Amino acid sequence: MIRQPGSKPEVMGRRIHILAGLRALLPETGLITEPNLLKPYETDGLSAYRQVPLAVALPETTEQVAAVLKYCHQNGVRVVPRGAGTSLSGGALPMEDSVVVGMMRMNQILDIDYPDRCAVVQAGVTNIGITNAVSENGFFYAPDPSSQLACMIGGNVNMNSGGAHCLKYGVTANNLLGLKIVTIDGDIIDIGGAHLDAAGYDWLGLLTGSEGMLAIVTEVTVRILRGPEGARAMLAAFGSNEIAGAAVDAIISSGIIPVALEFMDRPAIHACEAFAHAGYPLDAEAMLIIEVEGSAEEQDRLLGQLSAICQRFDPLSLKVSQSPEESLAIWKGRKGAFGAVGRISPDYLCMDGTIPTSQLPHVLRRIQEMSDSYGLKVANIFHAGDGNLHPLIMFDANDPSSFHKAEEFGADILKLCVEVGGCLTGEHGVGVEKRDLMQVQFHAHELQQQREIKSAFDPDWLLNPSKVFPLLEPEAAGLPQAA
């Protein structure tokens, strides 16, 4: 079980006073303090962990965010920024003595500039909301996490989220131009803008993926891209994980970089097919979804070449989508994968390590062995082109020992990822979930260096403390971490 730092007695003791002070800074309905209304904020996508916060602030402007942060700073109150709360690593999990700053009311699209191919949006705009705002002109915002209907751009920035199409289009970090941030002092700072290269240090890059620990993001300037003429997917089914892995290698080696190259193992195929009826091959041990883009002739040519490559690996079946509807159905299965697994097992942990792709067969074999020895089922879904694994570990939440085993199994998988040259998290972030595994990947002095960079932004450790870094003893006792 994850340890949280102790509450600050001076904050808990002045609770009434602090809430009154905050209320004065926000619109009438902008501060939630009633226990039943706080309940929805007690957890995020990692729902095994829950903690009701002191209060939830719902600012509507950057200036209100600044006022709230300045006040919290002056009063030593911890702050947990929150977007849609879909984090799978507990990034938005509150502490008992913290104020959650929820960004959902800052949901306006401020500017769309087609000639310069960028848009300025508030942090609470959903990921899909950006694409929806520009799609009538054939544009889109490229990173497409499966949670894109709900998750917000401010959350995407802070998690550096990926998606199924980042093999071609990159992750969030590669699709940003600028940010408006508020520091814990209440200062408002503009980073970058509508131009491509900022001069000086890459604060945009450092803030991206900083998990709410450095500043609150209130506005984001994103790149928008013109969509391709068309896109089409194909399915290739293979007799083993090894063979499918070899096919992935062969595809990348051919010089073709598909826009998406997704891998599912047998349990994942079955779960998703039962959910989406996409015509997934139930006889296969492993399946690839491969998508290409371009004109109809370009799609035909690339899919022909990809089919020829797959043919060399004795596929059980190859199916090229014949229509946009078929492509959509293929993706519906993949994008609904978490929900689909949720139907077989209401409780599951979604892991998120990355490995060198050459290690795929070895890692999948080891995961299967672990699954057998823990007695817990696992389904593997995987961004194959970039080595980002999503093993879904199924457990029974009514049985505490089952959850405990699932956590240990997950930790073993992530340690394995690091052991074979990979990392703990490819796109879901460290949060609280992987915090105590950070020592597996980093030396103590490397973590200390990162802590000191956090301290440069937030000397008193008020912004989302107790995330990402293993707790040091003073912090566990509720004191700021010594730099």
Added chain:
Amino acid sequence: MISEDSILATVADAVRAREPLLIQGNGTKSGMLRPVQAARTLSTAGLSGINLYAPKELIISAWAGTPLPEIEAALAASGQHLIAEPPDLSSLLGKTGKPQTLGGITASNLSGPRRVAWGAMRDHVMGVRAVTGRAEIIRSGGRVLKNVTGLDLCKLLTGSYGTLGVITEVTLKVLPAPDATGTLVLPGLDAAAGTAALSAALGSPFGVSGAAWLPQDAAARVPGLAGIGGPLTLIRIEDFAPSVLYRIGRLKDQYALPGAITLDTAQSRSVWADVRDAKPLAAGADDAVWRVSVRPSAGPGVLNALRASGTVGFLDWGGGLVWLAGPADTATHAAVEAAARAAGGVWTLLRAPDTLRGAVSVVPDEAAPMARITRAVKAAMDPGGILNPGRLYAGL
């Protein structure tokens, strides 16, 4: 050949002696930004060699002192390339007789024409090792293509010009090099019309990977464009050969401009290498050189506004990168600052005599709250202030 440990030892000595170090690879970029006052020089040039190249995993890892041409050659042998198309600016920055290094191009985050579509150097740095000013070797990122574990110090160190750490190893994402390249050349458009054409091309579904506008005299400096005449708007497609043909054809129809011509793969590669290396820039021996980064539609305005100050230049990145050369004096620099600021963009003083680059803001000064954080981050990584002091900002 030197080792990473010997770099660590040199830094540790300097920390102990409180003696600043000038950090460089082969020193090909020492003329950029502000001059550094340091008693000793620490070069990574001796720390050279490719440590890992896994073409199927799209990953290459090499010591910081590895000559960039060596890396490019290794990639080319496997049909791959550096995505950001980093330039070789030796014709502007002076030839040292030595090639630029991987560490140098990473520490300066310099990208070429492909940046407009495929991202900068910083977008493809997947891992770094560096010796900090605390005399510690730290790692960030790794050797995989997706990694959000901890703060992204790869991005912080990339483009930090050796002021936060001595980069010792860099791991890059690479991609298959395109089969073919084609260029659509539109003659006769002025800067504003050219930039509008580039915007339309970049906003088309055809995957444009290069978009530049050259005034007449700049175009005349590019051998591959000799004899066409007039200002030229250049649009590049890189893909499989049939796709290049098809896409260039569609773009050509879209503009339906008389006199449009297309360049084949060989011609295109030579022209874009020249654009990448700023060959179209007519920088006199005594001129200063700036790169201004603005929203693309503002590029022509910056170029035109500064003509009165005696500068010449051209546009890359669809108008968003303004290359400028002009008198190396504070008045001209102030004009460049004003034009960049008015357009909401930023400038980098790429080349100037020490007297000028020591006296002006070579990049924009940060707003006070950001500058405070900058000083704190610098203190966190280089508490003694021994790494390239003053390279980016005076007194830092």
